[in-house]
Amino acid sequence: MGKGETTRQQIVDTALQRASELGLEGVTLGRLADELQISKSGLFAHFKSKEALQLAVLEEAIERFKERVVRPIVRQPRGVPRVRELFERWVAWFRGESGGIENELLGCPFLSLSSEYDDRPGAVRDALVRCQKEWIAAISRAASLAVEEGHFRTDLDPEQFAFEFKGIGMALQHSAKLVADPTAVRRARSAFDRLLADASASVH
Amino acid sequence: MGKGETTRQQIVDTALQRASELGLEGVTLGRLADELQISKSGLFAHFKSKEALQLAVLEEAIERFKERVVRPIVRQPRGVPRVRELFERWVAWFRGESGGIENELLGCPFLSLSSEYDDRPGAVRDALVRCQKEWIAAISRAASLAVEEGHFRTDLDPEQFAFEFKGIGMALQHSAKLVADPTAVRRARSAFDRLLADASASVH
DNA sequence: CACAAATCCGACCGGTCGTGCTATTATCAA
DNA sequence: TTGATAATAGCACGACCGGTCGGATTTGTG
Numbered sequence: 495m496g497k498g499e500t501t502r503q504q505i506v507d508t509a510l511q512r513a514s515e516l517g518l519e520g521v522t523l524g525r526l527a528d529e530l531q532i533s534k535s536g537l538f539a540h541f542k543s544k545e546a547l548q549l550a551v552l553e554e555a556i557e558r559f560k561e562r563v564v565r566p567i568v569r570q571p572r573g574v575p576r577v578r579e580l581f582e583r584w585v586a587w588f589r590g591e592s593g594g595i596e597n598e599l600l601g602c603p604f605l606s607l608s609s610e611y612d613d614r615p616g617a618v619r620d621a622l623v624r625c626q627k628e629w630i631a632a633i634s635r636a637a638s639l640a641v642e643e644g645h646f647r648t649d650l651d652p653e654q655f656a657f658e659f660k661g662i663g664m665a666l667q668h669s670a671k672l673v674a675d676p677t678a679v680r681r682a683r684s685a686f687d688r689l690l691a692d693a694s695a696s697v698h
Numbered sequence: 699m700g701k702g703e704t705t706r707q708q709i710v711d712t713a714l715q716r717a718s719e720l721g722l723e724g725v726t727l728g729r730l731a732d733e734l735q736i737s738k739s740g741l742f743a744h745f746k747s748k749e750a751l752q753l754a755v756l757e758e759a760i761e762r763f764k765e766r767v768v769r770p771i772v773r774q775p776r777g778v779p780r781v782r783e784l785f786e787r788w789v790a791w792f793r794g795e796s797g798g799i800e801n802e803l804l805g806c807p808f809l810s811l812s813s814e815y816d817d818r819p820g821a822v823r824d825a826l827v828r829c830q831k832e833w834i835a836a837i838s839r840a841a842s843l844a845v846e847e848g849h850f851r852t853d854l855d856p857e858q859f860a861f862e863f864k865g866i867g868m869a870l871q872h873s874a875k876l877v878a879d880p881t882a883v884r885r886a887r888s889a890f891d892r893l894l895a896d897a898s899a900s901v902h
Numbered sequence: 903c904a905c906a907a908a909t910c911c912g913a914c915c916g917g918t919c920g921t922g923c924t925a926t927t928a929t930c931a932a
Numbered sequence: 933t934t935g936a937t938a939a940t941a942g943c944a945c946g947a948c949c950g951g952t953c954g955g956a957t958t959t960g961t962g
Binding site: 498532537540 | 908909910912913
Binding site: 538 | 948952
């Protein structure tokens with residue numbers, strides 16, 4: 495029962511790549527099949543519908559995201575180091591799977607999908623909303639721990655922190671991908687440092 | 699020569715509405731014609747191609763944006779008041795043309811288009827990039843004036859300010875439209891206040 | 903090797919896409 | 933009112949869309 499699973503994985507892999515560029519709706523069964531050098535019907539046989547494929551792609555992206563940016567941060571001590579790690583891993587995530595030798599960013603698929611589905615109801619949107627909520631919850635949690643550790647001021651609102659954290663990443667994607675600003679990553683780090691400084695407990 | 703121009707304007711108007719929800723690529727000539735109750739070919743006769751229609755829609759959006767958020771700010775005194783006005787008008791712009799009685803946001807079409815075209819080369823993308831550069835330049839300029847007025851610290855980087863300014867708006871769109879967070883606007887204002895406070899010249 | 907199950911293919915369906923071409927209707931100056 | 937012209941409709945096209953189906957091929961297994 496290995497072959498089918500392998501092909502299915504290849505389909506999802508390639509679809510995820512293309513979806514990062516063209517959006518999930520923009521990925522077409524025919525073109526996807528061509529690229530994989532299999533027939534359209536052969537491809538389709540692995541999914542009950544296009545929406546099922548889209549969901550599979552999204553789940554794959556979620557899994558990779560958790561594996562590459564969310565889960566590893568627990569190796570860092572709670573508080574500022576862990577928050578820093580979360581941010582750095584997020585920035586690294588923008589470079590794509592292979593790390594990306596160039597300093598050009600591929601961007602975060604979830605941010606693209608967020609625009610694509612913010613007005614398009616359906617199962618894909620629901621799954622996306624769910625994972626985005628989890629993501630900001632993860633940021634909040636890290637910030638919350640930083641408060642507990644005494645690194646952040648006690649009156650800090652972790653969700654507000656998460657809001658601004660998210661904004662920096664979105665601005666990064668915008669500057670890097672659309673405007674092609676080479677200083678985007680530096681600007682993002684700089685903004686993050688300011689966010690950290692402002693959140694930090696004042697040292698008397 | 700009035701009739702044709704009127705129809706053309708209606709087409710662009712409606713197309714802009716739909717494009718805010720479905721993206722520019724998602725707007726289809728057939729559906730657009732149906733909604734306007736004219737024939738597809740009758741609609742098409744007003745534009746040489748679909749791309750020309752897309753460009754016309756984009757130009758229309760740009761014109762409205764300049765009229766509703768960029769140009770009016772000069773009525774405010776230079777410095778912090780003008781920067782504030784720019785932000786508030788931007789937030790108001792998120793509510794759509796008519797002001798939007800509800801506290802739900804319609805979102806900024808340019809942010810949607812930015813994701814849609816950040817990987818799709820062509821004339822539309824070029825025009826979009828141009829206007830987005832102008833937008834961040836406008837923010838930078840306002841910040842720059844605030845430095846000159848002595849409201850902002852002299853070592854402030856106006857482009858860095860614009861970067862973070864932009865990030866707040868993007869986070870706002872994300873929170874409001876996708877996650878449907880009712881506190882999004884409050885969070886955005888709060889983030890903006892923090893940005894302002896940090897940029898302000900220290901009062902001794 | 904044999905055979906059943908898993909996998910994949912080619913042909914095809916009804917629709918819709920953007921886009922031309924031609925004919926018809928509406929508009930407006932003379 | 934007429935006639936030139938602008939505006940719109942009708943229709944057809946090739947391409948591609950998501951999706952179906954029956955049969956061919958490959959695969960793992962005994």
